[in-house]
Amino acid sequence: MEIQPILKSLRRQKTAALLIAFEIALACAIICNTLFVISERMDRMHIDSGVAESELVRIRSSTLDDAAERSVRTAEDLAALQTVAGVVEVAAVQQVPFGNSSWNSGLSVERGAPPVTGATSYFDSGNLVSTLGLRLTAGRDFRPDEYIEFDALFRADVEVVGSAIITQALADKLWPDEPALGKFFYTDQDPIRVIGIVDTLIRPSFRAVADAPMSVIYPVRNTPGLQYLMRVRPPADLDAVLKQAETALREVHSGRLISRAETFESMREHFFRGDRVMAMLLSGVIVALLVVTALGIVGLASFWVQGRRRQIGIRRALGATRGSILRYFQLENFLIVTAGVVTGMFAAYGVNAWLMQHYELSRLPMYYLPIGAIGLWVLGQLSVLSPALRAMRVPPALATKA
Numbered sequence: 001m002e003i004q005p006i007l008k009s010l011r012r013q014k015t016a017a018l019l020i021a022f023e024i025a026l027a028c029a030i031i032c033n034t035l036f037v038i039s040e041r042m043d044r045m046h047i048d049s050g051v052a053e054s055e056l057v058r059i060r061s062s063t064l065d066d067a068a069e070r071s072v073r074t075a076e077d078l079a080a081l082q083t084v085a086g087v088v089e090v091a092a093v094q095q096v097p098f099g100n101s102s103w104n105s106g107l108s109v110e111r112g113a114p115p116v117t118g119a120t121s122y123f124d125s126g127n128l129v130s131t132l133g134l135r136l137t138a139g140r141d142f143r144p145d146e147y148i149e150f151d152a153l154f155r156a157d158v159e160v161v162g163s164a165i166i167t168q169a170l171a172d173k174l175w176p177d178e179p180a181l182g183k184f185f186y187t188d189q190d191p192i193r194v195i196g197i198v199d200t201l202i203r204p205s206f207r208a209v210a211d212a213p214m215s216v217i218y219p220v221r222n223t224p225g226l227q228y229l230m231r232v233r234p235p236a237d238l239d240a241v242l243k244q245a246e247t248a249l250r251e252v253h254s255g256r257l258i259s260r261a262e263t264f265e266s267m268r269e270h271f272f273r274g275d276r277v278m279a280m281l282l283s284g285v286i287v288a289l290l291v292v293t294a295l296g297i298v299g300l301a302s303f304w305v306q307g308r309r310r311q312i313g314i315r316r317a318l319g320a321t322r323g324s325i326l327r328y329f330q331l332e333n334f335l336i337v338t339a340g341v342v343t344g345m346f347a348a349y350g351v352n353a354w355l356m357q358h359y360e361l362s363r364l365p366m367y368y369l370p371i372g373a374i375g376l377w378v379l380g381q382l383s384v385l386s387p388a389l390r391a392m393r394v395p396p397a398l399a400t401k402a
Contacts, residue, residue, distance in 0.1 A: 006332050013304065020300050021340035024376055027293045028344025029351050032372040034282045036352075036364050041275045041282075043209045049097045050167070050200035050213070052133030053264040055234060057242050058096055060227045060260035061249055071149070071222045073253065074125065080248040081228055086236030087245075091131035094123045094223040098264070098271035099204035105187045107216070109174055112189070117173050118211075119166075120203040123150065123220035129165065129198065131231050137168060138181045139196030142219040146195075150223040165196035169213035192218075205271075207360065227260075238263045293376070294383040297337075301329060301387035312394040322392040329388035330381060337380035341373045348372070 010017045059081075074092055081090045095103055103123075106115025122128065129141050146163050164185075171180035171194070184191040198217075206212040228249075232241050242261045249256060305312070312325060352364035 003331070003335075006328065006335065010332065010335065016300055016303075017336050020296055021336050021343065023293055023296050024337055024340025024380070025344035025347055027289045028341050028372050028376055029347035031286055031289060031375070032344075032348040032368045033351050033355065033361075033364060034286055035371065036368050037361065038279050038282050040209070040362065041279045045272045045275050045279075047202060047209055047212055048200055049202045049264075049268070050132070050134055050198065051097060051264065052231060053268060055133065055231050056131075056264040057230050057232065057238050057245070058227050058260065058262060058264065058267070059230075059242070059245055059249065059258060061256045061258045062225075070224075070226075074222055074226060076252050077228060077249055080252050081230055081245055084230065084241055084244045084248055086232045086241050087230045088233045089127060089131040089229075089231035091128045091229045092125040092226040093128055093229060094225050094227070095120070095204045096227055096229065096264075096267075097202050097204055098267040100271065102204045102206075104203075107170075107174065108186050109183075111186050111191070113186075117170070117214060119170055119214040119216050122201070122215060122217045123223040124217050125221045125223070125226065128217060128229075129196075131229050132201070133231065134201055135199040136165075137197050137199050138179075139165070139194070141165070141196060147219040147221050150220050153220065162191070162193060163195045163219060164192050165198060165217040166194055167198055167201050167213045167215050169200065170215065171197055173214065208362070238265075290375075290379060294379055297333065297380055297383035298387060301333065301384045302390075305329070305387045305391045308391070309394055312391055325392040325394075326388050329384055329391055333380050333384040333388075334377070337377055341376055344376075345369045345373065 061077075078090050078092060081087060095101065103121045104118050105121055106118050108115050124142065124147075126142075126147065128134075129136065142163065142165070166174075166180065174180065174185055175183060180194050180197060183194050185194070186192065200213045201215040201217070202212040203215060228245075230241065230245060232238055242263070246258055246261055249258065315325065348369060349364060352361065355361040356363060
């Protein structure tokens with residue numbers, strides 16, 4: 001089929017054709033970026049936390065204890081929680097994954113050098129690695145003589161934390177292509193030795209998936225605001241364990257306030273609630289854009305068919321087949337959609353650059369562009385099909401009518 005008659009026809013109807021092409025370009029730019037945002041949200045929601053979520057519960061309580069009393073109280077609380085039926089491991093830590101608040105610091109590999117990256121700090125009061133179910137891929141857990149009290153961190157006569165366990169992602173960031181075990185990093189002036197590496201452990205809160213596993217565990221006891229973690233032997237009822245644990249803690253200290261008692265699965269559910277809502281809303285935006293675009297194509301094609309009925313009848317009378325009429329409208333639509341898609345690809349990167357600047361979005365991967373283009377090409381062909389089928393049924397006799 002010759003393309004010149006189609007181009008000539010489009011030049012006569014250039015205003016309508018440009019409007020549809022602009023609509024498709026806008027849809028392409030928005031849909032490509034929206035799909036990317038949804039994909040990032042889905043990656044966040046399916047991230048591996050590194051902990052045994054289905055076996056973990058946490059309790060957050062508070063009392064008016066000073067530092068000395070806090071140490072005694074923590075030991076009593078942990079001993080009481082260990083007696084709860086179904087509990088196999090207990091630990092105390094100042095923050096947990098999916099906790100929405102994070103203790104962070106910058107890390108460097110040389111004393112006084114600018115930080116290479118930031119990482120969250122988990123203060124292990126003892127048995128944290130085992131309780132969380134973390135997988136040590138290299139090195140070892142902390143020895144009893146490596147633990148220090150939190151209050152000692154601020155005393156000049158006490159040596160600061162000299163050892164730490166880090167995640168594999170953090171090790172790769174600090175020492176690319178080098179073994180991290182045994183190396184030293186710095187948060188200030190004192191060196192901290194890597195004595196163990198775990199597969200992964202995410203921050204309590206994070207935005208980008210790539211930054212989520214940047215975590216360090218330090219052997220620090222009795223940090224203010226400790227939370228209690230219990231690892232439960234399946235198939236124990238986690239809710240029942242929580243109730244028994246609350247009772248056990250109140251027996252130790254009746255005046256305590258228990259502010260949180262929940263499973264890690266419910267914590268994950270709550271943490272990603274906003275991401276789920278956003279993904280659903282953005283999916284609705286994509287559907288709405290596709291519907292509006294399809295209606296625009298259908299409306300324009302129907303208008304053109306109605307306005308060209310006599311012309312189509314003449315072509316039929318001169319020997320044009322129904323198939324050639326159908327292909328004519330499909331090719332015409334394909335050219336309009338292609339113009340819109342090509343423009344939309346450039347617009348998609350412009351929109352992405354703006355989002356990167358204002359909302360810390362990552363760069364749009366190239367493969368989203370052909371996905372959006374193919375989707376809109378298919379949509380265009382399906383949308384024009386009904387008007388094109390009506391056009392091919394125009395009888396040749398219509399050419400003889402005035």
